[in-house]
Amino acid sequence: MAENAPKEGQCLEFQTEVKQLLQLMIHSLYTNKEVFIRELVSNASDALDKVRFESLTDKNILGDDTDFRINIKLDKNAKTITITDNGIGMNRDEVIRNIGTIARSGSKAFVEKLTGDQKLDSNMIGQFGVGFYSVFMVASKVKLVTRCAGGKDAAIEWESEGSSEYTIKESDKKTRGTEITVYLKDGEQEYVEDWRVRSIIKKYSDFIAFPIYLPNDKGKDEVVNETKPLWKRPPADITKEQYEEFFKTALGGFDSPAMTIHSKAEGVLEYSFLLFVPGKAPFDLFMPERKHGIKLYVKRVFVMEDCKELFPEYLRFIKGVVDSEDLPLNISREMLQNNPTVAKIRKGLVSMVLSRFSELAEHDAKAYLELWKLFGPIIKEGLHSDSENKEKLLQLIRFQSSMGDTDDDVTSLKQYVGRMREGQKYIYYISGDNRSIIEKSPHIEIFREKSIEVLYMVDTVDEWIIPDIYNFEGKELRSIAKGDLDLGDLGKDEKKEKEEAQSEFKKLSERIKNLLSDSVKDVRVTTRLKDSACCLVADEHDMGSYMEKMMKAMGQEFTPAKPVLELNARHPVIVNLKALYEKDAKSSLLDEWAKLLFDQAHIAEGHAIKDPQAYLKRVNDLLVKVSADVIK
Numbered sequence: 100m101a102e103n104a105p106k107e108g109q110c111l112e113f114q115t116e117v118k119q120l121l122q123l124m125i126h127s128l129y130t131n132k133e134v135f136i137r138e139l140v141s142n143a144s145d146a147l148d149k150v151r152f153e154s155l156t157d158k159n160i161l162g163d164d165t166d167f168r169i170n171i172k173l174d175k176n177a178k179t180i181t182i183t184d185n186g187i188g189m190n191r192d193e194v195i196r197n198i199g200t201i202a203r204s205g206s207k208a209f210v211e212k213l214t215g216d217q218k219l220d221s222n223m224i225g226q227f228g229v230g231f232y233s234v235f236m237v238a239s240k241v242k243l244v245t246r247c248a249g250g251k252d253a254a255i256e257w258e259s260e261g262s263s264e265y266t267i268k269e270s271d272k273k274t275r276g277t278e279i280t281v282y283l284k285d286g287e288q289e290y291v292e293d294w295r296v297r298s299i300i301k302k303y304s305d306f307i308a309f310p311i312y313l314p315n316d317k318g319k320d321e322v323v324n325e326t327k328p329l330w331k332r333p334p335a336d337i338t339k340e341q342y343e344e345f346f347k348t349a350l351g352g353f354d355s356p357a358m359t360i361h362s363k364a365e366g367v368l369e370y371s372f373l374l375f376v377p378g379k380a381p382f383d384l385f386m387p388e389r390k391h392g393i394k395l396y397v398k399r400v401f402v403m404e405d406c407k408e409l410f411p412e413y414l415r416f417i418k419g420v421v422d423s424e425d426l427p428l429n430i431s432r433e434m435l436q437n438n439p440t441v442a443k444i445r446k447g448l449v450s451m452v453l454s455r456f457s458e459l460a461e462h463d464a465k466a467y468l469e470l471w472k473l474f475g476p477i478i479k480e481g482l483h484s485d486s487e488n489k490e491k492l493l494q495l496i497r498f499q500s501s502m503g504d505t506d507d508d509v510t511s512l513k514q515y516v517g518r519m520r521e522g523q524k525y526i527y528y529i530s531g532d533n534r535s536i537i538e539k540s541p542h543i544e545i546f547r548e549k550s551i552e553v554l555y556m557v558d559t560v561d562e563w564i565i566p567d568i569y570n571f572e573g574k575e576l577r578s579i580a581k582g583d584l585d586l587g588d589l590g591k592d593e594k595k596e597k598e599e600a601q602s603e604f605k606k607l608s609e610r611i612k613n614l615l616s617d618s619v620k621d622v623r624v625t626t627r628l629k630d631s632a633c634c635l636v637a638d639e640h641d642m643g644s645y646m647e648k649m650m651k652a653m654g655q656e657f658t659p660a661k662p663v664l665e666l667n668a669r670h671p672v673i674v675n676l677k678a679l680y681e682k683d684a685k686s687s688l689l690d691e692w693a694k695l696l697f698d699q700a701h702i703a704e705g706h707a708i709k710d711p712q713a714y715l716k717r718v719n720d721l722l723v724k725v726s727a728d729v730i731k
Contacts, residue, residue: 108268111195113259120232121261132237132287136296137303137348138230139182139279143169144307146186146277148401150248153187155400155428160248164274169311170320171300173291178283180290185276189245190252194267198231198243198257235261237290240282248275297323306345308399328399330373330420334361346375350392350418354378357470360419360455364447368440372448374419380473384416392418397426408435409445413481414452416474421448446487453491460495460511468507471497476558482567493571499534499555501546506534510554512571518552522588525577526570528554530562530645532705541631541703542580548629549589553579562646582639584627593626600624600668607680608666611693618661618697625665632670635662635700648706664697672696691717 113121147167154161164185172181189197234241239260246254254272259265272278281290289295293313300311306329312320329337329345342359346352358376363369383389392415395406399422410417425440435441456478460467471478481492497509502518515526527546531537537555546553556562568576577585586593604624612622620638628634641660666673672692679689695717698708708714 108266110264110266112264117232118263121235121263133290133299134303135233135236135238135281136180136182136290136299138233139281140169140300140304140307140311141348142231143182143184143186143277144304144309146184146188147309149187150185150275152401153248157249162275167309169307169309171296171311171313173293173296173313175288175291178288178291179280180283180296181278181280183276183278185274186248188247188275188277189255190247191255191267193247194243194245194255194257198265234279234281237283237287238281239284242280242282243277244270244272244280245277246270246272246275250275300324303344303348306341306349328396328420328422330361330371330422331399337361342373342375345373346418349420350375350394352377352418357466357473358455358459360451362451364444368443368447369424370444370447371422372419372451374417374448374452376470376474377416377418378473381416384477389415391415394420395426396420396422397428397430398422398424400428402426402428402430403432406435408432408441409448410452411445411449411481411485413477413479413484414449416477417452449485449488450491453488453495456495457491468497468509471509472507476560479558479560479564482564489567493568498528498561499557501538501543501553501555503534512568515552515554516572516574519574520549520551520589523551524574524587525585526554526574527551527577527579528556528565529579530556533557536705539703540580541628541634541700542636544629544631545584545586545593545627546579549586551586551589556645578637579627580645581637581641584625590626596668597624597626600626604666604668604673604677606684607677610680610684610689611664611666614690614693615664615697619664620661622664622666624668626668627665628667628670631667631703632672633664633666633696633700635704636665638663664700691720695721 112118147169150160151167166185168185170181170183172183173179174181241259241261243257244254245257246252254270255267256270256272257265257267283290293316297313300313300323304311305324307324308326308328310322310326311324313323315321325332329341342361343355346356346359352375355378356375357378360372360374360376363371381389381392390405391407391410393406393409394404395402395409406421409421421444423440423444426438430438456467456470459470475497478492479496482489482496485492493512495511497511498515499506499508500510500515502508502510512526519526529537529540529542531540534555534557537543537557543553545551556565565576565578570576584590584593601624608622608624612619615622625634637660642657647657647659668674676689676692679686679692683689695714698714698717701708
């Protein structure tokens, strides 16, 4: 049982982040102040959802009060608006936890995410779990009286003027639920006008599943909202604006959704669903403690939020409502994990979402690109975790490529295969931090010369999913930075040239290999280079250099594989090295220049060299020699 509040009242301070938030609200210049009604009604609806769910296992919790409702009273003389629900209510500890503090980092994140755009910032209120505080945009004082369902704890009265503190004390409220009285600031009298409040409810809260009552001109309470849930209505009867407000108010969105999916499954199983793809990536998308945005209902009764069991991790950005006619009302999160009905619903939902993505990609490539820029790397995760939908995902994934000019120029695997040159056996790719770095890579030189397209793997997840893709339409994926170069029929001339060069440069290659034996697995000539003197490649079955770089960044332990140093037999530097070797096979200059080339190859890979001071000395020594030769 919660600790009792003193009957005479106790003064407590708000948490630091709450103080910051209150100051933002009190001094708000938002033109969209009306959202405070949306937030208070939404909180009341949540409280009713919770008590209805609790009543499934505890019939006594409702007592004689079984008529779930939200009441709004307007008092023009007192300049107050009062919103009352007969929901779950709160005890003292819950009031302090839910209003005096923020259990998660919601308020802090909200402050950090403020954009300066009044409309956007006010819409963000719901997403960050700070909706209650929006009342201080219009209130000089707020009084909350609440009693927890079940009657075990005393009723509590909470009051604040939005300063750094609040008072809390016991109340004589006899019925369960919460009553919030908002004392309006001067200049905010519009919110006690009946027509104004009705229009706000119609705009934001028409979809609330519980009746919202306002007195009519005769003083009799009347329902002012539709009580049929939005997801149960025919899609043809719902406007874009209604979908958008549901997304913001019920699901915490703060923008316009990029996609809305509203349908109903009938047959062996029956369930309705209303799903949204956010127009902006949620702020906690990559946080371990993030919540999934799916609310589960059974026969219109709210069962749980954050329902991870209905969507895989790679679709965790989806928000929405799923309402099943077949699940038991008392289903728990543990029961969900092994429930065959849940598995079938999940399968149907995932199939529907991926199909809608495919339709968008086919009919509106520009809109799909915007969706892909937001969630593409996350969708790619599905190739590793969802083998059942692998073929669908292979059609959806996009990559940058050498055919494009900007980061927005992406291609599908199907488009790539359709552009492959005659005689090309593989789908070629290269991994790197970004397009700019990749396009400076020596590995791409031969492909640029021969107009062979190369996919750019710039997303962190790409290296992890390559083994899961392996091939597409019979074409194997091949890294241009691993193993020996194989251009198939497109590399016949280079193959012959390489065979001749291997014999010609064999002794020099062996000399450099012995010199760098602690650092390289092999040294060989290559025809993959056109402008560069040398490059590093990973052996066929070794971890690539970019994967090693990521493993280091993540603090993972691994044994680095030695790379292969490849030499461009046509480059003047390599030709001169060969001449120097033939003149003096034990020349110290040969050693220094070979080490210098090896370090340069590392730099070209985007990696740090082991001994920068030694590298600088070699460069300076070379400059001294060259400059001395010039002025002779």
